[in-house]
Amino acid sequence: MAPRPSLGLRARLLFAFALLCVVTAAAVAGGMYVQARNAILKRTQDAAVEAMRSRLEALYPLRTPAPGPDELGEIAGAVTDRYSSGVAIYHEMHAPIRPPPPGDRRLGGNAPALDSGVIPNAPVRPPRGDWRLGGDAPVLDPGMIPKGLRRAVAGGDIAWQRVVWQGAPVLIIGTPMLIVERDRTARASGIEVYTARSLLPEQRSIDGLAARAWLTGGAALAFAVVLALLATRGVLRPVRELGRAARLLGEGEMRTRIAVRGSDELAEVARTFNNTAEELERHVKQLREMEADARRFVADVSHELRTPLAALAAVADVLDEEAARLPDPAGRAARLVSQETLNLTALVNDLIEISRFDSGVAALALNEVDVAELVHATLRVRGWSELVHTELPPAVTARLDPRRVDVILANLVGNALRHGEPPVSVRLRADPHRIAVEVRDHGPGLDEAVLPHVFDRFYKANAARARSEGSGLGLAIARENARLHRGDLTVTNAPDGGAVFTLRLPRRAHDPDGGPE
Secondary structure (H helix, E strand, C coil), rough: CCCCCCCHHHHHHHHHHHHHHHHHHHHHHHHHHHHEEEEEHHHHHHHHHHHHHHHHCCCCCCCCCCHHHHHHHHHHHHHHCCCCEEEEEECCEEEEEEEECCCCCCHHHCCCCCCCCCCCCCCCCCCCCCCHHHCCCCCHHHHHHHHHHHHHHHHCCEEEEEEEEEEEEEEEEEEEEEEECCCCCCCEEEEEEEEEEEEEEHHHHHHHHHHHHHHHHHHHHHHHHHHHHHHHHHHHHHHHHHHHHHHHHHCCCCCCCCCCCCCCCHHHHHHHHHHHHHHHHHHHHHHHHHHHHHHHHHHHHHHHHHHHHHHHHHEEEEEEEEHHHHCCCHHHHHHHHHHHHHHHHHHHHHHHHHHHHHHHCCCCEEEEEEEEHHHHHHHHHHCCCCCCEECCCCCCEEEEEEHHHHHHHHHHHHHHHHCCCCCCEEEEEECCCEEEEEEEEECCCCCCCHHHHCCCCCCCCCCCCCCCCCCCCCCHHHHHHHHHCCCEEEEEECCCCCEEEEEEEEEEEECCCCCCC
16 A cells, blocks of 8 residues: 655644644633633623612612502613613513514514503613614513523522623623611512613624734734744755755765754754765775776786687697597596686686676677577577577567677577576567567576576576586676667566576667667
């Protein structure tokens, strides 16, 4: 399963800063909002309760312990002002209220129906504007009073409660009126007085606080984003420089260094990278010098050995011709010297070829050739025509270096005949751009642990053997020749047994220098 893409470092830092700012601003602004809201409402409630108590004290002593509608109207009028309206209730009887004109919501036109009866001198004066907009008080209807508040007042307590009436907040305060006897004892008169005060001005103040809290949070968020951008720029710039330097270092630019700024952790990382790059440059330089010395040594030794080997080969030919006439021990020794001289000559030639590949001087001699004819010639020259089965379609031409392709095919077919089992086959496939030559035997195939190392230089599939029949460089040279053509050489095991070597070459090979010959 493919890994899910993750956010970049810049996005994560921005998100962290923004989240921290939002949480902090919400906590601070929310706390301030709640405290301010509670303080405003408490101050309003305390002021309304105190005003109501003061106005009711001016009514004492009551004219009668059993008031009628007129007395209840006077009591309600005493607690009514621009932002408050009152009602006095005595045993479920209350002062009638002048009903508003139909549909006039300034006087609470949508309030529940009131008790019948109109008192001309009712204490409710015409409003100056829509009370929901803060112009006048709501008309208090006993139906607006919550039952819990009625029970609390009936029990002798001063109580208040905030309600929403016609979409606007209203504070309803209730208190019982007491009768003080001559012995200064107080008893309940049965009169309940309630006032309704609009909280729209306070609601506007609270809404203003909320709006300012949101604005403050938005400004803090914008500031946090700007701060995060500046912070990520300062953090990511060294990280990007480090990534670029590491990429260049991986591409072989050993002189890559990072400018060290400041003395923080990122500066320490930059110093560590520079020190590592210096050590790596020094080691790579030493390794390259050692590799160049080794290549030069192999090339020099190989060239120096060619002359004495040529003389030894001539002597070996004479000994090989005379071996049959020499006594048995001397004859075997002569044949052994002759064979080992040929093996040493092949090894030196292979080393010289490898040194050419390593030094980059190997070149192609390209010609337009018939690939089938080239394969037949390779088999015919070595006497393998009768031993190898071929499937070679005619008229397949390609621009190749025939000598190097011959070396590749000879190595593959020779290995199949020596180490595999018959039948050995060579098959040619082609398309408009590439050709593929497949060499297969029907032996046990190659061990899975051997397959990745088949083309390594001097690799032995059987480590127990002291030496191999060849130089151990044949397959390595074959692959180098294939790559020189901008092709490749691969090996697999066939499902029904046997090793399969596949040579893939472009039909129009280019010279390694870049242009077609």
